[in-house]
Amino acid sequence: MSDDQSRRGPRAFTPDFLTELFRNPLDPGYADAAARRAETGRPARSGWSVGPVGLVVIVLLGFLFAVAYRQTMAEEPGRAQARSGLVAQIKQRQGETDALSTRAEELREEVNRQREAALGGSRAARLRELEASTGLGRVRGDGVVVELADAPGGQDALGGADAGPAQVIYLDLQSVANDLWGAGAEAIAINGQRLTSTSTIRSAGQAILVDFRPVTGPYEVSAIGPGGMRERYEASGSALTMRQVAKVTGLSFAVRDADDLTLPAAPELRLRYAEPAVSPSVSSSGGDESSGSGTSPSPSGGGR
């Protein structure tokens, strides 16, 4: 074979390169060299000896293997370290966030106290009213709790991700919240997160975000409102829809009356475009309570 090739001159690759590769994996150069040696009559080296250049290359080879081995070994703990470092960082930041939010809560209380002391009397009371109706103040009262939960997941993984159990989606929470407002609720919280006039309920991937904070099921929508709120809510569109959905898919959906609910204050509301109107409306404080707020979703009195 080698004789053929040397006579044909430059070795041409057959079209079927892969077949050739499988059939004859050895570098063809060895065969060529052996043929050349046979022509000149030099004997091949015997035993395992190699020339000096070959030796250098072999030393180089060993060196390369050792370096590659070292490199791989050195990288492995680095990767694990980076991972655990990140986990530790996440934990630490979470701790910091918790501490800071507790501190913010304390400071807010402090500010409220100071402000009440400074304002005194009817003005402080009016401020409290406004805060309660806009969601910036903690409120107590009787109302309704709507509970939603995903359908219990039976078999998962093998069943395929898209055929999983029925889940509560953000639209459900939105419609429940909207219909509760419609039924006369004065304050609503989802899983302990107070809704304000600028709150958002949206989905990001699998998670539901209320005001950009994730909430997980089972969901509990608590609302404080006037006496007949539950009956009015039960008659609303979302309640009827959700009852039907629950019957068909196995979601759980329940509405119950609840006494003495306490809903937390929402985090500081930041208005970016609206500015408070100047003096006259402020000076006319007195008569009706929440007409000036504009952000109060249901300016009906009572139930507080």
Next chain:
Amino acid sequence: MIAVLALLAGVLLGLWLDPTVPAALQPYLPIAVVAALDAVFGGVRAKLDRIFDDKQFVVSFISNVLVAALIVYLGDQLGVGGQLSTGVVVVLGVRIFGNVAAIRRHLFRA
């Protein structure tokens, strides 16, 4: 025998010196190792076939490593990433397998 000793000496030298590979060269290391393995098994097989040739061994080793590195570099520049080096690994892997099979036939007659 001398060749095996040389290989051992190289390994020990590498472990002893423990050089740090510059970050720019790190992606080439695994491919270089595969190319070097191909050269080694090719050399051993040629030895057993009694057609071993010093010059051929040296040239095939150096060119294998260089071409493999070039392909990895090209893949990086073209933005196809690891896919070109997959080609290198497949071709060299096939050759390593074929040569090891031939060595096995030589040593064990099976």
